[in-house]
Amino acid sequence: MKKQYFINANIIDPYNSMNENGGLIISEDGKIEAIGKKVNINNLPSREKPIDLKGKYVFPGLVDMRVFVGEPGYEYKENFRTLSNAALSGGVTSVVTMPNTDPVIDNVSIVDFLKRRGRDKSKINIFPCASLTKNTEGTNMTEFGLLQNKGIIAFTDGVKTIQNPRLMSRIMNSAKDLGSLIMQHAEDYELAKNGMINSGIIASKLGLSGIPEIAERILIERDLTLLEKVKCRYHISQLSSQKSVEVIKSRKEIVKFTCGVSVNNLSLNENDIGDFKTFLKLSPPLRREEDRLALVQGLKDDLIDVIVSDHKPEDEESKRLTFAQAATGASGIETLLSLSLELYHNGSLKLETIIKALTSNPAKILKINKGNLSIGNDADLCIVDIDKPWIVKKDKLISKSKNTSIEDKKLQGKVTNTFVKGKELFKL
């Protein structure tokens, strides 16, 4: 690989507290050789022709902590190749994959398969999760230690929740002993039973059963109470309500934990469901505008650490049904950054806050050396035209599944180039 020179970029690298106009040199072996304002046209070798980025932004490659891939079992929804291409077009260079496949990622032998497929078919960095319990049944723990040794990054039942408090406390004990990261999808099944959307006026109007915010809060409160006794690495996958943010705020002083939020819950609310749009059947559900605003504020106040896409590819057939029968989830990895940037363009959040939640914060929680532009590291990065307007069209999506939650939405800001290990793998 030839050495690559870029100048005149707005570089934001929250990990290194860098927010400046400057240049970037990628070495022959795909590492960051130099970066920042000291890299400019005056101190580059004169024979080299640097690429002038004309004020475009350079961010570390995004780290998406909640991604569903169809391999194994649901390849028709998404495979590693289609996922990589979709991710790259959205500036995502590292993903944490959920274990809800068929079979479930719950034993050592299947991890070998997964790693091999990831290595052979994927162009981005895959960090697979294994399930907390066998077959995500919520009864027997998986082998955290052995799975970790095989390269499992964290443990979660993905779309499912550990309901049994005794099991949860034992999981926490094991996680503490082995230094494992556990991630909980917080939802009390009994309170959320049959629920499809947020409990409230919209649910009453549409005649759909509701999922009350308390179903989330009660689970978070339970886990954080357990966590007071056992200090393990604990992460709440997604918050969705104002009340949950309040709980987080009151507990941050007492126990150590982290939490995330889906870009869907930051950008949309229950009114967007309109006339039974099944593409907006999400878990956790979209809630009131007050909840959305509280989540944005939570990011601003450093209470929420991570923004995820909650990328859940579903084929058309599982969405062209009545709301009750339709599958839950939306495809979103390729619009994660652009949709997050809406919060910058409308003045809700600072650009650094957003980028931090998409790069250095998830990397820190996962303890991986990604999501930064430190010298000597892999050049995983994206170049972004931050003002470029575009419209989301499901037919233009790269992901194998077209179930976007934001069809026809007008966005501002698009990834123009994405690099993994110094190689340009996406170009608009």
Add this chain to the structure above:
Amino acid sequence: MAIKTNQAIKISQKHLLGIQDLSINDVNLILDEANSFIKVNQSKNKKVDVLRGKTQINLFFEPSTRTQSSFELAGKRLGADVMSMNISNSAIKKGETLIDTAMTLNAMHPDIIVIRHQDSGACNLLSQKVNCAVLNAGDGRREHPTQALLDALTIITRKKKIQGLKIAICGDILHSRVARSNIYLLSMLGAEVNIIAPTNLMPKEIEKFGVNTFTDMKKGLKDCDIVMMLRLQNERMTSSYLSSNREYYEYYGLTPDKLEHAKSDALIMHPGPMNRGIEIDTMLADDINKSVIKEQVELGVAVRMACLKIFCT
């Protein structure tokens, strides 16, 4: 009587999916038309030929006696060719999706499809996929527009107006599409609506629909002109909403002593089927001076004829 509208006014909707979508003109148009069919249904020759050559398909995914037979009869009296699909023998049982069923039926060029489905919004989905008009005969717990319209017609026939009346809707509001459609319609027509139910059977934030809510039946019935009782939908109750039927009857069953809190000339309504001795005292249900339950069924046919005629032509 409903306000006489100009016959030139056309219905604003292609489909009848819910009262929510209708304007006051639409409602008056339907009620006027229905009113004219009441006589037809009472006469010796009940057949009119306005839908001759039209095809009506009844697609009932849930069991139904009165609504299905009412729609079937209405279509036949208007001269349409009516086909009622028997879901238990159909491809639905073989795993066909609603959309595929719709596409199949659509290829047979029906002029109108009447659908009842256990899922809220099923009729909306169907209406997006077929070329003909879709009439909602009840979707999940969302809407049952023809029931509300026939209730309104019954009230108008007896009380000569709806504007200014105080109407109580009592019972299992949570699972009731009838309640929702009636709340929209009766509020639109100027009634004051009281909703009476135990909290466990009250939909969340229902007060935002512009109704008064009561957990105490006697207070909710005070000075009401109409008492509309709803069926306890045991088949939709998956977990403990109530302790027992006898306790429910004690607190929310319509009995003569509770009815005393309503106006002395208050009318009793029920969309049927009734659970006698659970939500309503059996004597009251049959009291010809107070109960208009049979009239509701009778006018149901007229309302459905009106809807079929208006949405089919």
